[in-house]
Amino acid sequence: MSINSEALLERLRPLVPDLRGRLTPDAPMSAVTWFRTGGRAEVLYQPADEDDLAMFMAALPDDVPVLVVGVGSNLLVRDGGLKGVVIRLSARGFGNIETVGDTQIKCGTAVPDKMLASAARDAGLGGFHFYHGIPGAIGGALRMNAGANGTETRERVVEVYAVDRNGKKHTLSNADMGYSYRHSEAAKELIFTGALFEGYSEDKAIIQKQMDEVQHHRETVQPVKEKTGGSTFKNPEGHSAWKLVDEAGCRGLMVGQAQMSPMHCNFMINTGGATSHNLESLGETVRTRVLDNAGIRLEWEIKRLGEFASDQEPVQEFLGRML
Known part of the structure; x- marks a missing residue:
């Protein structure tokens, strides 16, 4: 993807002279996502408050793509980055x-x-x-x-x-x-x-007792200290995604340094130097194996966004072939 952050920034600034929020060009999304992977956003906008956001959106040209991200916990940004404006609401304003x-x-x-x-x-x-x-x-x-x-x-x-x-x-x-x-x-x-x-x-x-029980359960069965994105796949009706992944032999499966957690195999983790391409390839491999094994099409719960890097082969999307 060709990113021209400064050009977009220069186009936007005259449209919002009274903007109180922050515009950052060429912002690394790897600093935002919990996987600690991904390319850059052309421009990252952090509004000061709801009024600032409304003013910005009213002035934003229709041809500029907009994407909203939160804390990045269930987000996979591809290595080629994100076009347009990425909006991230700050704790100070929201x-x-x-x-x-x-x-x-x-x-x-x-x-x-x-x-x-x-x-x-x-x-x-x-x-x-x-x-x-x-x-x-x-x-x-x-x-x-x-x-x-x-x-x-x-x-x-x-x-x-x-x-x-x-x-x-x-x-x-x-x-x-x-x-x-x-x-x-x-x-x-x-x-x-x-x-x-x-x-x-x-x-x-x-x-407090209920919260303690939730915390204990999470620490016991989930890889909370790893670079992960939470549950990778939604639970199909009548099934648990992790059981389907396990039964397909994918517990601990790796692509590069991306791995289906040995602790909870519906969690993908970045064991060190994984790329977003590694993680997405791993997820698609798991989906295919589950379909082959159980005839069930897993749906991603993690949101995958952005472009593949120019030197990467696009990950083949799961085609949902019939068995």
Whole structure:
């Protein structure tokens, strides 16, 4: 991919003279993703707040691609990088948390899931302990209906706040989000900026015990100290992805320095010098072997974005051939 970061930056600056956020050209995405791999973004934009974001989006030319990333926990950026503008919401502008009334809590989408769980505990609000075990931020949780330990985001959401591609602000109800398993029907162009959640009164000691149990389970069965992206594949209906991967003989399988974790084989890890190409190739190899073994098509849960490097062969997308 040909990246001309300075040219794009010079094109954008006159359009947003009052911008308070930060524009960074040629930003390394390997510093953002938990895999610690990936190419560069042409321009990275970190808005100061929702108003700054709305102004920027209203001024942004229609032909400039836009991509929103969170903390990079379930993101695989290809080695050729990302064209256009990558938007990353900062904790300073979108990291607020506040209780509303007796059972509700409002927060920005840059808030880490674990922080929301802790804030809810401190407020004596039950129903949020599952977030303690999810390695991401609220923006991603809203987009993919993140869940764990038998609870999903859709069970807690009251409304979601967003800015669209033209800079217009929106408030979406729970029904507007169109939630299903690890999915939301909300328009892809919407940039979530915050949300209001509903919990219930609960003893803080009980909540802490629930959070401790979540933490213990995660540390016991997941490679939490590795460079990973969380669950690689969604659970097919009636099946556990990790069991299908294991039964296909892929536990510990490696491509370059990318590996399916021996500890939890639905987690890919970068054992050292893996590239995004290694990781994606590994994932596609696993998908093919699971189809061959079980006749089931695994779907990626990790989001793969960007371009392949010029010296790399594109990873062949899984074709879903029939058996």
